[in-house]
Amino acid sequence: MSTLPTPLGDSAAMLRRNLKHTMRSPVTVFQAVLFPIVIMFMFVHVFGGAFDVDAEYIDYATPGLLVMATAYGLGATATAVNSDMTKGIINRFKVMDVSRGAVLTGHVVITTLRCLVAGAAILSVAFAMGFRPDAGALDWLGAIGLLVLLSLAAGWLTVALGLAAKTAESAGLATVPLIMLPFLSSAFVPAETMGAGVRQFAEYQPFTPVIETLRGLLEGNPPAGDAIAAVAWCTGLGLLGYVWAVSAFRKRA
Numbered sequence: 001m002s003t004l005p006t007p008l009g010d011s012a013a014m015l016r017r018n019l020k021h022t023m024r025s026p027v028t029v030f031q032a033v034l035f036p037i038v039i040m041f042m043f044v045h046v047f048g049g050a051f052d053v054d055a056e057y058i059d060y061a062t063p064g065l066l067v068m069a070t071a072y073g074l075g076a077t078a079t080a081v082n083s084d085m086t087k088g089i090i091n092r093f094k095v096m097d098v099s100r101g102a103v104l105t106g107h108v109v110i111t112t113l114r115c116l117v118a119g120a121a122i123l124s125v126a127f128a129m130g131f132r133p134d135a136g137a138l139d140w141l142g143a144i145g146l147l148v149l150l151s152l153a154a155g156w157l158t159v160a161l162g163l164a165a166k167t168a169e170s171a172g173l174a175t176v177p178l179i180m181l182p183f184l185s186s187a188f189v190p191a192e193t194m195g196a197g198v199r200q201f202a203e204y205q206p207f208t209p210v211i212e213t214l215r216g217l218l219e220g221n222p223p224a225g226d227a228i229a230a231v232a233w234c235t236g237l238g239l240l241g242y243v244w245a246v247s248a249f250r251k252r253a
Contacts, residue, residue, distance in 0.1 A: 036121070039065070040126070043065075052193070056130065059218075062133075063187070063211050065122050066122055066147060070154055071154065078158050078165065079169075081162030085163060104246070104249060133220075134218070142222065146230060149234040160248060163244075182207055184205065185207045186203075186212060187211050206233040209229035209233060212226040212230075
């Protein structure tokens with residue numbers, strides 16, 4: 001039995017459980033960590049020469065790839081949450097007197113850690129491909145803090161989607177819009193170069209201010225307006241996901 005007080009001890013136990021599940025799933029590791037690197041190679045070495053940007057393309061694309069790496073591991077979280085609800089595992093936890101909040105927190109924390117590992121992998125490969133940021137120590141702290149905030153927001157929203165879905169398959173599909181959003185943002189080309197309609201969508205969707213803030217931080221010149229919008233989007237989505245997840249969990253559990 002854990003010596004940590006409940007629900008902290010229960011949350012730690014749920015985190016260990018979810019970590020073991022992640023490590024035993026090669027598909028999850030590939031989709032969350034390795035597939036974003038494959039996308040990076042494609043955009044930088046295959047498509048990058050066709051894009052007109054005011055910087056080396058690897059410098060321009062890396063912030064968007066960091067956000068994309070955050071989104072690509074979300075399907076596994078939604079599927080795992082739904083499986084817990086539909087396969088009777090939650091009933092076992094109730095018999096064991098496990099804190100209900102710990103079940104949700106465990107999924108959110110492992111999602112955040114998985115997103116950060118994917119981001120670290122993207123940065124490592126980017127440096128090997130010639131990425132040379134001008135960020136100082138405070139800029140790096142700001143970029144890491146924003147990625148953590150984005151990962152937490154995405155984690156809570158994904159847990160809510162997993163709880164709301166009827167089946168594990170539909171839970172995984174529910175995260176597809178989050179995976180597609182970086183492609184319809186300023187991640188790979190400036191929004192102003194896009195056609196009417198798509199340009200407006202790219203400018204006002206949640207991921208664009210996050211990407212532009214990361215780009216500015218890594219260049220050593222963070223844009224204040226985008227930074228405020230990025231923090232507001234992450235905070236709002238995180239609160240929405242948290243309230244939705246808690247409400248759905250209470251109804252289903």
